[in-house]
Amino acid sequence: MKKLVLLTAFAATSIAPIQAQKNIEVAEIWNGTFRTKQLNALNTLHTKNEYSVLNFDNIINDATLSKETVYKIDAYDFTTLEKTRTLFESKDFKELKAIDDYTINQTDDKILIATNSTPIYRHSFTAVYYLYDIASKTLTKVSDKAIQEPLLTADGSKIAYVFENNIYVWDVKQNKTTQVTNDGKYNAVINGITDWVYEEEFAFVRAFDWNKDGTELAFIRFDESEVPTFSMDVYGKDLYPTQQVFKYPKAGENNSKVSLHTYNVASKQTKNIALDATKDYYIPRIKFTNNANLLSVQTLNRHQNQLNLYFVDVTSSKVNTILTEKDKAYVDVTDNLTFLNDNSFIWTSEKDGYNHIYHYNDKGSLKKQVTSGSWEVTNYYGYNKNNETIYYQSIENGSTKRDVYSINLNGKNKKQLSSLLGTNSATFSPDYKYFINNHSSSTKAPSVSLHETASGKMVKEILNNSALEEKLKAYNLPKKEFTTFKNEVGNDLNAFIYKPKDFDPNKKYPVLMHQYSGPGSQQVADRWFGSDDYFHMMLTQKGYIVVSVDGRGTGYKGAEFKKVTQKELGKYEVADQVFVAKHLAKQTYVDANRIGIWGWSFGGFMSSNCLFQAPDVFKTAVAVAPVTSWRFYDSVYTERFMTTPQENPTGYDENSPITHAKKLKGNFLLIHGTADDNVHVQNSMLLINELVNQNKNFDWLIYPDKNHGIYGGKTREQLYNKITNYILEKL
Numbered sequence: 111m112k113k114l115v116l117l118t119a120f121a122a123t124s125i126a127p128i129q130a131q132k133n134i135e136v137a138e139i140w141n142g143t144f145r146t147k148q149l150n151a152l153n154t155l156h157t158k159n160e161y162s163v164l165n166f167d168n169i170i171n172d173a174t175l176s177k178e179t180v181y182k183i184d185a186y187d188f189t190t191l192e193k194t195r196t197l198f199e200s201k202d203f204k205e206l207k208a209i210d211d212y213t214i215n216q217t218d219d220k221i222l223i224a225t226n227s228t229p230i231y232r233h234s235f236t237a238v239y240y241l242y243d244i245a246s247k248t249l250t251k252v253s254d255k256a257i258q259e260p261l262l263t264a265d266g267s268k269i270a271y272v273f274e275n276n277i278y279v280w281d282v283k284q285n286k287t288t289q290v291t292n293d294g295k296y297n298a299v300i301n302g303i304t305d306w307v308y309e310e311e312f313a314f315v316r317a318f319d320w321n322k323d324g325t326e327l328a329f330i331r332f333d334e335s336e337v338p339t340f341s342m343d344v345y346g347k348d349l350y351p352t353q354q355v356f357k358y359p360k361a362g363e364n365n366s367k368v369s370l371h372t373y374n375v376a377s378k379q380t381k382n383i384a385l386d387a388t389k390d391y392y393i394p395r396i397k398f399t400n401n402a403n404l405l406s407v408q409t410l411n412r413h414q415n416q417l418n419l420y421f422v423d424v425t426s427s428k429v430n431t432i433l434t435e436k437d438k439a440y441v442d443v444t445d446n447l448t449f450l451n452d453n454s455f456i457w458t459s460e461k462d463g464y465n466h467i468y469h470y471n472d473k474g475s476l477k478k479q480v481t482s483g484s485w486e487v488t489n490y491y492g493y494n495k496n497n498e499t500i501y502y503q504s505i506e507n508g509s510t511k512r513d514v515y516s517i518n519l520n521g522k523n524k525k526q527l528s529s530l531l532g533t534n535s536a537t538f539s540p541d542y543k544y545f546i547n548n549h550s551s552s553t554k555a556p557s558v559s560l561h562e563t564a565s566g567k568m569v570k571e572i573l574n575n576s577a578l579e580e581k582l583k584a585y586n587l588p589k590k591e592f593t594t595f596k597n598e599v600g601n602d603l604n605a606f607i608y609k610p611k612d613f614d615p616n617k618k619y620p621v622l623m624h625q626y627s628g629p630g631s632q633q634v635a636d637r638w639f640g641s642d643d644y645f646h647m648m649l650t651q652k653g654y655i656v657v658s659v660d661g662r663g664t665g666y667k668g669a670e671f672k673k674v675t676q677k678e679l680g681k682y683e684v685a686d687q688v689f690v691a692k693h694l695a696k697q698t699y700v701d702a703n704r705i706g707i708w709g710w711s712f713g714g715f716m717s718s719n720c721l722f723q724a725p726d727v728f729k730t731a732v733a734v735a736p737v738t739s740w741r742f743y744d745s746v747y748t749e750r751f752m753t754t755p756q757e758n759p760t761g762y763d764e765n766s767p768i769t770h771a772k773k774l775k776g777n778f779l780l781i782h783g784t785a786d787d788n789v790h791v792q793n794s795m796l797l798i799n800e801l802v803n804q805n806k807n808f809d810w811l812i813y814p815d816k817n818h819g820i821y822g823g824k825t826r827e828q829l830y831n832k833i834t835n836y837i838l839e840k841l
Contacts, residue, residue: 131584131585131586131611132584132585132586133585133648133651134585134587134644134647134648134651135648136645136648136827136830136831136834137827138644139641139644139645139648139827139830140641140826140827140830141827144578144582144639144644145578146555146556146575146578146638147556147573147574147575147577147578148556148558148573149546149548149558149572149573150163150164150165151163151164152186152537152546153212153213153214154188154537154538154539154540155185155214155218155540156214156216156217156218156540157216157217157218157540158185158218158540159187159188159189159539159540159541159543159544160185160186160187160188160194160540161185161186161188161537161539162183162184162185162186162197162214163183163184163186164181164182164183164209164212165181165182165183165184166179166180166181166182167179167180167182168180169201178201179208180199180200180201181198181199181200181206181208181209182196182198182199182200183196183197183198183199183209183212183221184196184197185197188539188540188541188543188544188560189539189543189544189569191560191570191572197214197221197244198212198221198223198242198244202247203240203249205249205251206223206225206240206249207225208225208226209223209224209225210224210225210226210227210237211223211224211227211237212224213262215262215264215266216262216264217264217265217266218244219243219244219245219266220241220242220243220244220262220266221241221242221244222239222240222241222242222252222260222262222269223239223240223241223242223249224237224238224239225237225238225239225240226238226256228256231306231309231310231787232309232310232788233309233313233314233315234258234303234304234309234315235258236256236257236258237256237257237258238251238253238255238256238257239251239252239253239257239260239271240252241262241269241282250282250285252269252271252280253271253273253278253280253287255273256273257271257272257273257278258271258272258273258303258315258316259271259272259302259303259315259316259318261316261318261319261320262320263320263323263324264320264322264323264324265323265324266282267281267282267283267324268280268281268282268320268324268375269282270290270302270318270320270327272294272301272302272303272318274294274296275294275295275296275299275300275301275303276289276290276291276292276293276294276301276302277289277290277291277301277302277318277327277329277373278290279327279373279375288378290327290329290373290380291329291331291380297334297335297339297355297356297357298333298334298335299331299332299333299334299335300331300332300334300366301329301331301332302316302317302318302329302330302331303315303316303317303332304316304317304330304332305332305334305337305357305366306356306357306358306744306787307358307359307365307366307744307745307746308332308366308392308394308746310744310746310747310788311744311746311747311750312392312394312395312443312746314394314395317329317330317332317393317396318330318396319396319397319398319405320398321398321402321403321405321424322398322400322402323402324375325374325375325376325402326372326373326374326375326398326402326403326405326424327372327373327375328370328371328372328373328396328398328405328422328424329370329371329372329373329396330368330369330370330371330393330396331368331369331370331371332366332367332368333366333367333368333369334357334366334367336364336367337357337358337359337363337364337365337366338357338358338359338360338363338364339355339356339357339358340355340356340357340358340790341353341354341355341356342354342784342785342786342787342790342791343784344785344815345784345814345815346815354785354787356787358744358787358790359744359745359746360741360742360743360744360745360748361740361741361742361743361744361745361748361749361752361754361755361762362741362745362749362754362755362756363745365390365392365412365745365746368391368392368393369382369383370382370383370385370393370396370407370422371383372405372422372424372427374424381424381427383407383422383427383429384427384429385407385409385420385429386418386420386429386431390411390412391409391410391411391412392409392410392411392412392414392746393407393408393409394408394409394410394443395407395408395443395445395447396408397447399421399449399453399455400449400450400451400453401453403423403424403425404421404422404423404424404453405421405422405424406419406420406421406422406432406447406449406455407419407420407421407422407429408420408443408447410441410443412749412754413440413749413753414440414441414746414749414750415436415437415438415439415440415441416434416435416436416437416441417434417435417436417441417443418431418433418434419431419432419433419434419447419474420432421472431474432470432472432473432474433457433470433474435459435461437461437669437673438673438676439669439673439676439751440673440676440750440751442460442465442630444458444490446458446467446490448490448492448493450493450495451495452471452472453472454469454470454471454472454477455469455470455472456468456469456480456490456493456500457469457470458487458490460486460668460669462479462482463484463668463669463670464482464483464484464485464486464668464669465486465487465488465669466479466480466481466482466483466486466487467479467480467481467487467490467500467502467517468480469519478519478520478521479521480500480517480519480520480521481502481504481517481521481524482521483506484668485504485505485506485509486504486505486509486666486668487502487503487504488503488504488505488512488666489502489503489512489535490502490503491503491514491536491538492538492542493519494541494542496541496542497518497542498518498519498520499516499517499518499519499523499542500516500517500518500519501514501515501516501527501536501538501542501545501563502514502515502516502517503515503534503535503536505666506526507531508636509604509632509666509667510592510604510632510634510635510636511531511532511533511635511636512532512533512534512535512635513526513527513528513534514526514527514528514534514535514536514545514547515527516563525566526566527545527547527561527563527566528547528549528566529566530547530549530551530554531551531636532549532550532551532552532553532554532636532637533549533550533551533635533636533637534547534548534549535547535548536548538563539563542563543562543563543564544560544561544562544563544569545560545561545563546558546559546560546561546572547559547560547561547568550637550638551636551637551638552589552590552592552606552636552637552638552639553589553590554579554638555574555575555576555578555579555638556574556575556638557571557573557574557575558571558572558573558574559571559572560572585647586611587611587647588608588609588610588611588613588647588650589608590606590607590608590643591606591607591608591609592604592605592606592634592636593605593606593607595659595689595690595693597661597662597685597686597689597690598685598689601662601671601686603659603660603661603662603686603690604632604634604659604660604667605634605657605658605659605660605690606634606657606658607655607656607657608646608647608649608650608655608656608657609650609655610650610651610653610654610655611650611651613655613699614699615698615699616698616699617699618698618699618700618701619653619654619655619699619700619701620653620654620655620701620704620705620706620841621654621655621656621657621691621694621700621701621704621705621706622646622649622654622655622656622657622705622706622707622708622837622841623656623657623658623659623687623690623691623705623706623707623708624642624646624656624657624658624707624708624709624713625658625659625660625661625687625707625709625713625716625717626664626709626710626711626712626713626716627660627661627663627664627683627687627709627712627713627716628663628664628711628712628713629663629664629665629672629673629675629679629750629751630664630665630672631660631664631665631712632660632664632665632666633658633660633664634658634659634660645830645834646658648834649834649837652838654837654841655699655700657690657694659686659687659690661682661683661685661686661687661690662674662675662682662683662685662686663675663679663682663683675751676751677751677752677753677758677761678761678764678765679740679751679752679761679765680715680716680719680765680766681764681765683716684716684719684720684723684724684765687707687716687720688720688723688724688727691705691707691720691724691727691728692727695727703729704729704841705727705728705729706728706729706730706731706732706837706840706841707720707721707728707730707731707732708731708732708733708734708833708837709732709733709734709736710734710735711734711735711736711737711788711789711818712737713733713734713736714733714734714735714736714737715733715736715737715738715767717731717732717733717736718731718733718736718738718767718778718780718797719765719767719770721774721776721778722767722770722771722773722774723770723773725773725774725775725776726775728776729776729777729840729841730776730777730778730779730836730837730840730841731776731777731778731779732779732781732833732836732837733767733778733779733780733781734781734782734820734829734833735781735782735783735786735788735789735794735818735820736767736780736782736789736793736794736797737789737793738766738767738768738793738794738796738797739762739763739766739767739768739793739796740752740755740762740766741755741762741766742790742792742793742796743789743793767797768796768797768800771797771800771801771804771806772800772804772806774801774804774806774808776840777808777809777836777840777841778801778806778808778809779808779809779810779811779832779833779836779840780794780797780798780808780809780810780811781810781811781812781813781820781829781832781833782794782810782811782812782813783812783813783814783815783816783817783818783820784812784813784814784815784816785814785815785816785817786816786817786818787817787818788817788818789818791812794810794812798810809836811832813825813829
């Protein structure tokens with residue numbers, strides 16, 4: 111037996127080095143083979159140094175022998191990461207079968223729990239909500255209806271929510287519901303919930319807020335009756351298709367008319383707040399200050415190059431202009447506005463050319479520019495009033511990296527809290543004494559660790575993905591090489607390159623370029639792999655070089671670099687991709703006749719344009735869900751960068767793929783989903799019409815009832831197999 115064991119061990123050792131390395135299969139990219147372990151979403155509590163996590167256990171019902179899932183909301187100590195208590199457990203309440211989402215109020219004694227959720231658009235959904243009282247362990251249904259965006263007052267005594275476009279207030283103690291608005295109507299008037307374009311482009315759904323003592327409710331009303339209607343056929347499985355019909359303002363068309371209102375709970379009186387703004391404007395944020403009578407309101411003009419911050423006295427309805435920001439291009443809206451005890455506030459702005467943190471007094475006078483330099487603040491984490499310290503994330507160590515910092519409110523005593531190279535992000539404890547750091551890089555899989563804030567010192571590791579790293583060794587994956595290309599006007603463009611593992615500089619390789627290129631975006635970052643990284647590494651195993659370049663218009667290199675594309679989306683972005691492609695074509699290891707490009711959404715707009723406008727540079731392009739003319743896209747996003755088609759017709763048309771379709775020489779694959787409520791399939795249909803009219807040979811693939819993400823079941827696997835086979839055949 112001993113000899114046999116030794117022989118087996120020797121044989122294994124001898125054979126291992128000559129075993130072939132595994133190649134990535136498309137199915138593995140989407141079946142979870144390369145999925146990373148991640149920390150469950152945690153929510154920091156407010157009154158204790160704890161965080162909560164939604165957990166679940168699968169148990170067997172003794173009576174029925176069926177498997178049941180028990181949902182638990184557990185609390186953990188931030189200093190030890192040990193579980194301290196269970197805040198809620200579903201097994202005690204048979205009416206609650208699942209938990210989709212939850213929020214804990216500011217006094218940490220009540221939990222709003224969502225179940226039976228039904229999605230509407232990207233962020234919005236309806237759900238059945240329950241209110242759980244932690245002390246009494248009682249569970250009460252907020253409404254028998256599926257409602258939207260319930261919000262507790264600070265003391266947990268009342269909940270405001272929206273049902274069928276109207277606002278309601280439920281008095282928890284009296285179990286009494288009051289209807290605040292009555293004019294809500296589908297595709298006409300929305301109270302307290304944003305319309306489609308606000309949700310998509312200003313990234314919020316709940317358009318109402320409570321003041322700190324729960325006596326006043328402020329809300330935005332959307333009159334979308336004059337907004338043009340868009341419809342999409344839903345094919346389903348029935349004999350006749352149905353239609354989804356919704357209001358969608360395209361560039362230059364009517365937006366919703368927005369108005370601001372306040373509701374007094376005691377008097378049940380609703381007031382209209384007359385804002386000193388132009389006729390056609392946006393209200394992208396409302397938020398009560400630390401003064402219960404003062405509401406902050408942000409407005410943008412339609413061109414989005416002037417942002418006004420107002421303070422509204424809800425007792426007198428008086429409106430004061432506190433701050434005005436103007437820009438030659440546009441002003442970004444964020445959620446970073448933070449009010450201090452004296453109602454002075456923290457604000458972020460790129461008015462000096464880079465995004466930085468500012469401190470203003472309650473009258474809007476600048477007290478201090480807290481951060482400065484030729485780098486950008488990329489995330490604002492919060493303010494610790496006890497030591498007057500701000501915590502943030504920035505790119506001070508390079509635009510492809512992220513680190514966590516602290517700095518005093520007066521701009522002094524800046525400290526770097528993260529130490530690992532790559533991408534770091536933080537979640538701070540309620541007392542700011544600790545933070546949980548999420549880290550990854552192009553060479554290190556995601557890890558999560560607990561750190562002391564004062565020193566940045568790691569206390570303990572929470573999780574890592576060393577098992578995945580070990581698994582990937584069998585695939586012998588290529589290295590992600592970071593570099594820069596200097597374009598014709600001297601800009602350094604960030605890029606990464608994947609080369610075949612057995613790369614030979616004496617051979618010639620086909621090149622596939624991949625990009626997104628949208629304003630303020632970033633593809634080239636020192637972080638762990640996403641699905642497209644595995645897809646691209648798979649292509650290197652088939653003999654391709656893959657290159658990604660962030661050209662002009664992308665983010666994190668200052669406002670001038672980002673906003674140079676203003677009024678001409680597609681002009682400079684295409685020029686940079688073409689420039690890099692021509693540069694690559696000159697390299698001895700590149701087959702200049704086999705350069706391709708692909709992208710999704712804005713990236714699809716780009717890949718189409720590159721192939722059409724540079725037909726002698728690119729041989730093949732794949733465009734997924736592309737915008738083909740900015741005339742077809744929504745008003746808020748498009749006009750931010752292009753103004754309206756009426757004002758800037760040449761900017762819209764000169765860089766449209768439809769305009770350049772007649773120049774197509776190479777191979778073109780066009781892909782779209784018919785249920786794309788974001789970039790409508792109309793974009794592809796009109797491009798198809800033009801290509802047909804020009805008698806061009808091309809390929810296209812339509813996914814019935816799939817939205818902008820084109821996913822569900824085996825869809826992504828089938829889609830990427832199609833793209834892979836097309837590249838292998840045509841490039």
